[in-house]
Amino acid sequence: MDKIDELLDSVESLPPAPQVLVQLLSLLAKTETDLNRIVDLISFDPALTAKLLQTVNSGIFGRSSVVNDVPEAVNRLGFQAVYHIVAVACGERFIRPTDATGIDIGKMWRHAVTVAFASQFVSEPLGKDGGLAFTAGMLHDIGKVVMGEAFKLEYSKIINGEQLTGKVLLEQERIRFGMDHAEVGARLLERWKFSSNFVAAVRYHHDPLGAGNCAHFAAAIDLANALAHTFDDYGEGPAIFVVDSQAALQVLGIKSSDLLRYSDRIRENVDFVEAMCALRS
């Protein structure tokens, strides 16, 4: 057992594996997805269903009549919007650092949701599964939650301190703790039985060239992370955009001049991101 496994075993506040999310992603990965199975899977979790219906009926989607069950929600909003709500409702159970970590939960959560949407936009031209990219984007920094729980204020001093680009942050983490948030997060997701490409995208979200045949997926998360940092003031800071994204742009074949288009997509979804952030109970 190595250091990261020992760390994961030692953190008592880790939530149980998000089985609904893992199963939903594996259903989505199939070429012919049976919508009834997806609806059944969501309906099987009463807390998740309640949160879905609460969100659908909250006015965000401008509906006047009440939506009463999951099939009706899918029917009215389409599967993609329902998946976004379900993924975010699941994700907020996991991106929930305790006060002892000193991590600003609100900022971390807004960053996670923004990266989720940005990952989906960046992945679209690649023909990648949007749900997979959305979820990987949402969970990309989950290793920070684990390290925060394990190392408490010693860790939050690094991420709340002077703004660091992603690569420099990883170096600081390795120097002080002998591990970084990308590998810690990936190991947790591996334990939770997420697919290997999902795990690789999170593992290499600051180093897409290291991801081998998952380089495109990792680069999409890397670029989404950089784009999100131009909209939030969380953690790694806007400088990451200039300094860290070059490899991602190269892997994805995206020119710097195209980036404004992606920024506009994120800006168009700011209200929806805010609404999703309000899902936190």
Ligand SMILES: [Fe+2]
């Ligand atoms: Fe990160």
Ligand SMILES: [Fe+2]
């Ligand atoms: Fe991030």
